Amino acid sequence: MNVYADNAATTRVSRTALRAMLPYFDEMYGNPSSLHSVGQRAAEALYEAREKIAACIGAEPREIYFTSGGTESDNQAIMSAVEAGRRKNKRHIISTAIEHHAVMNTLKKLERQGFEVTLLDVPENGIITPEAVAEAIRPDTALVTVMYANNEIGTIQPIAEIGAICRERGVIFHSDAVQAAGHIEINVVRDNVDMLSISSHKFHGPKGVGALYVRRSVPLTRLIEGGEQERNRRPGTENVPGIMGMAAALYEACENMNVVAPKIMAMRDRLIEGLSKIPHSILNGDAKRRLPGNVNFCFEGVEGESIVLLLDEYGIQASSGSACASGSLDPSHVLIAIGRPHEIAHGSLRLTLSEENTQEEVDYILEKVLQVVEHLRNMSPVWRDLVEGKREYVIQ
Amino acid sequence: MNVYADNAATTRVSRTALRAMLPYFDEMYGNPSSLHSVGQRAAEALYEAREKIAACIGAEPREIYFTSGGTESDNQAIMSAVEAGRRKNKRHIISTAIEHHAVMNTLKKLERQGFEVTLLDVPENGIITPEAVAEAIRPDTALVTVMYANNEIGTIQPIAEIGAICRERGVIFHSDAVQAAGHIEINVVRDNVDMLSISSHKFHGPKGVGALYVRRSVPLTRLIEGGEQERNRRPGTENVPGIMGMAAALYEACENMNVVAPKIMAMRDRLIEGLSKIPHSILNGDAKRRLPGNVNFCFEGVEGESIVLLLDEYGIQASSGSACASGSLDPSHVLIAIGRPHEIAHGSLRLTLSEENTQEEVDYILEKVLQVVEHLRNMSPVWRDLVEGKREYVIQ
């Protein structure tokens, strides 16, 4: 059996998205900046895509800017808010300890440039409180950036409440909705969000394309210089097929959400229930306020990469919170932030489901995870020490 | 008849490129950072693409970085060189007056930040001399950036000679090869280029993906912050299908260049010969040292946009040097730089051919351009004044 359960890393491009892209490679391949009909047809397509995406998040078409992905959207949003802040001598930024590297590393860069960054602590359930944001806001706060939903533990933040506070206090509010868009309902007006990042490949659209919502009255500055594309805010020939694929994928995801999400959540909860039965295992993140497809567990005494590699041997694609692949030995900053000790944080497993998964696959995953954890514990000196009472269990 | 003659704006994605992309949308759709086999298959694909692109320009695979297009490549190259220069207190940049906006506007931004930019004058033939570069280099020169071939008038710069000078003088040399790659032979070693930008959609690859060649010993800094993709130099989930399409397209273009280029040049020269017969018309850029497919003319007494729109009515897609579409009333800075007066620069027509064009199409273009120029001159008050001797011809 082959079970792809790594949909938070990336998703399969849906048939709808692919069908939307194909004509723009070799039939309507014009450059939207070209005056002639072939170019103008591409320009019209771009506009349609803008309308579709806007409709999905309650925005207006002209508030949507196309980018090369979630990372670029995050960077541009933050740098824009900071630029606006700089002009008013505001040099303080508020964020959380569990943001994606696209946000976190941009903030680190800004710290090196003299900005002051407050990273809000995150409680064990992985959800910050609006009050914490309210308390952190200062007169010189230029930006609050809080992710809509976390990529590792799937927890959903109280974005509408935070948005209301920021709006009231006159602080620009950005949310990295890369994991949320297409999976849970987003409405930028209801949520009082000023800027919002999305990335196509997280909702069955193609890789290498994203969007940034920017509220009408919020100034957006360029991250790159060049031509006058995207109303002079994002130069470079537009990725027309990619944009068409993204719009089609998001539209489909939002249209089907009411039907699909409960189905995925049922599988998620079955997985959570099953994995909880493994002794000395613990669910990471709030059990309910999490993305429909996200399951994240720590297993005491085993290491995450080996779980992932062994599951792969059984045809199951999953991921581990630890950033092993990237050459770093640090365990996930998210798991550390919610209070998991280092030795436990190394033993995490993330399974992220989509509508393509089945109940049968869930049962197969459960069977194999049990097997793999047991296998690895059997060769783990840590596990031996725990069993022999030489070491105390962290997870009861 | 439908004749696409705007290949410098963008090209049709070739069958080879499309075939190379397709499997990566919905079969091998993994994230190259994922540990499991689905992700690793994507990582292997990325490496293959890197090898292919490197082979096309005489580079090593690890010297190739993937970006979202030519604009981003240009920005990152320039900002990196400037960063390296800043550390050595070098704040002078040399470029030309005919660079693409991706370079030009980046340099303008740097000027605002206190860098000194020398834009070399360009003679009427559109080709700068290596001597001009040599003379402009100062002890505090951080970067020389000269485009390989111009996007409007197609002229090819003496890159290898300029590269030799820069290497000798120890100055970083970047070349925007967006219009050159896949059309004329490039070898980064022979050319002594330190950094080189390419953009996939200019050689029958998909839009929204490009590459930056960076010589081993040249430091590259990040333009955007995030994950550790592209050896920590360009974060964001890689556009795997786009990259595969780009590599396949470039490889095909380079393999076929010896056969295809002469065919395109023959069509180009036939067009140039035919259009030269229109009274008071003039070819822009050197007649021989130009891209195989580039034809660019000024016609006295008519305006470019109307030529383009009328040709489009006849099924011919072309472009005008004037940046009308972008909302600017300024005529092409390139035509101004080679000495065309404003009123002439407004009346330019660019026809850019690819291997998909035919001799028959060339004859059709000739017939229609003649017709359109005559039609527009007949309603032009400028032309009337010229004919009646109230105004002097600029083009004899």
Place this chain on the structure above:
Amino acid sequence: MLYSETVMDHFRHPRNVGVIEDADAVGEVGNAKCGDIMRMYLKINDGVITDVKFETFGCGSAIAASSMATEMIKGKPLIEALSLTNKAVVEALNGLPAHKIHCSVLAEEAIKKAIEDYYKRNGIEYDKRDFPDCDSCSYCQNE
């Protein structure tokens, strides 16, 4: 499309193109440097525009705006032609892209220039401020 069907129709088949050799008034605005020149020729009889022709050097919307504007004033009293606004031309064209609005302004101004020429030729007094002058135009940055 960049332009509405109406704009394209007037661009493809411009109405009233040409010269009136014995025109009673001629008005010209714009310059080749900024990329647009419009010239309007009027025949005027009893304060009514009995014929109008134009020549235009410029982009698609400049040609369409000239064509539409001539249609809108043909057969009209001078006083009515004088009150033609660029907005009316844009509306009649079913819209113009934002950065092409200045073409409609040129059309309005070309007509006014022609009428001013008529007043001058016939010694009719008029208020200079009602008429455009190139120095006040912000569209092309004359060096």
Place this chain on the structure above:
Amino acid sequence: MLYSETVMDHFRHPRNVGVIEDADAVGEVGNAKCGDIMRMYLKINDGVITDVKFETFGCGSAIAASSMATEMIKGKPLIEALSLTNKAVVEALNGLPAHKIHCSVLAEEAIKKAIEDYYKRNGIEYDKRDFPDCDSCSYCQNE
């Protein structure tokens, strides 16, 4: 693939996994905090390693490196085992990704630690500098 076929083979089917209850020496390196722990058990007879077992908590390459290293020293004189380098382990594994090289270092060090333990237990003199110590390891930043 991330790992060579040899690495994957040793990861899938690790050789010499387990415990030697009456081991003559035990060596352990790494810690759970930094994500890798290796424990080596040796049976030593007449200066020869007659049996070896390992337990590893760690990533795929840590498990594979432990497995390979035990294979390489089994049946070998102590003196030969002592000269086993991490480089030899990497070569035997047909390479490791750059950022996983430290796993081979751990394997080398676990063996040395075990041999050190043997010297200590048996009062054999040795030069401390020939043996690893956790403080000199730069792989995990111990707080």
